Amino acid sequence: MIVGFIGLGTMGRNAALNIRRAGFEMVVYDIRPQSMDALTAVGALPATSPADVLERSDVVVTMVFGPREIEQVVRGENGFLTISCAGKYWVDMTTSSPKLMRALAAEFQAKGGGPVDAPVTGSVDAAIRGDMTMFVGGTDADVEAVRPVIEAMGELRRVGPYGNGYVAKLVNNQLWKIHAAAIGEAMVTAKLAGLEPEVWWRVMKGGAADSFVLQHDVPSIFAGHYDPSFPIALCLKDLGLIEELMTETGTRNELTRATHDRFKLAGERYGLSAGEMTVCKVIEDDANVALRVAGDWLAPWDVVHAADSKAGVR
Template sequence: MRIGFIGLGTMGGPASLNLIKGGHELTVCDLDRGRAEKHLALGAKWASTPAEAVQGADVIYTMVFGPKQIDAVLRGENGVLSAIGPGQVWIDMTTNEPALTRALAADVRAKGAEAIDAPVTGAVDGARNGNMTQFAGGDEATVERLRPMMELMGAVHYMGPTGTGVITKLASNQLWAIHATAMGEALVMAVKSGVELPRAWEALKIGAAESWCMHHDAPSVFQGHYDPSFTLDLCMKDLGLIVGACDAAGTESSVTRLVRDRFQKAHETYGGDKGELHVVRLEEDAAGVSLRMDGDWVPHWEK
């Protein structure tokens, strides 16, 4: 297929390389042309505007920071909407605000094209290795038709009508934030109470306590870098969208709101450019406990 891919950031850059390796023709677009070096070396073409990336494409992917950015990419000057037309499909992988997702999809369909929201989870190693998880909302027949291409980047789960992919992604991030906060509290409590950290970690990776966060993310705490591949700025953006979705649904979500406050404190204490797991460092610092642990830890974004 001929694919336009707009947004070559932390996840979009490595994920889109898998489409090229899978035999598809890519035209890529980003604010920073330097992010496209690997893509261009593998035969991709460069587009200086989103509209240029749309021209001649069967599928147009977007994967940008958040609602403000995706709105500009679609509706701005030389945006996607200025060039998209019948027979084309727009797939948005941005973690977005559900109402905006539905509105932009309506704009795209008014041009005769189809729209799918398919935000992802799975961290940078998932993007690099083609095993992200994609939550797809929109026309099911379109998702099934494009599934072989989409699955080059990872598993695709069809969630329902437009917007359900985004809602599922927000729910996924909601659980991750809760798990990350709880992981810090549990490990710090165990260590301060006399359990050796290696033993505590092994025990809390099994049974009722098991979580992806404990397996995948704890080593970033042990190394002391707290995973800079996803910043506290991004966490606060996502948590704002999550709380907004809770408000729209009319749910109490008291734990989610407490966790949002903990991330806000981490953001204020350490800075928005610091790694997401500084929410765990809050607990370490308050208790006077260090969760550093020697080991042959390979950062997940290098796997």
């Protein structure tokens, strides 16, 4: 099985490296040619367009910024639909619009292909280690055909038919972003009331307020870098998609909208490339409080894959 991979950003590059580590022959493409270097250095072959990747692969994995980019991959001038899709599988890991993606999948399927959605949750360290969680939708036959590729990147969690993966990812990120914004308010309140940040963090873990965000992301506040591996630009894209989905379903969204506004403010103050947890820095700065804690806080992007660790690679 030859695997193609399109979109070699922070998450995609590491996910693709794990597919290559699993022994698959690979063809890769990114609109930034230099982004292919890490994969071609380990034997992957470069391609010139999405259509070129699809033509040379059995399974193509895509992981791009958002709806506009993935639509270009499929419907664009050199996209999938410009060639035969017969007998090909497409696994999309992009955080995108369920409505759009169901339409794209139907077009891919009409040309003979098998679409599977598998958006991921987790951070760049999970992509490096190869233990990302993927919300996987599609027919049983299509999912089983691509299972070895997905499991090379992490854990497969079935969510039903195609499109449900995007829904699961959006509501997952909805809770993640709301909690991220709330953590800043809780931490600053605790410190102003006499409870130091490190003590607060230690006693919150394992209790009713615990979450992945609290466990994984608070150290980026302590370190003061706020995790730029997931920038505010991506947070705002996701929150826009979440609000779009809630509008489509007619769901009340006061908490989500307030969170979106807080992230917009963080982007205005600190820039769209600032780390996701700068949503908490807004509260720090307004209260004239610093939540720095001395310590050796391992940054997510400094995590090393087990195979590289054994080989002494950094």
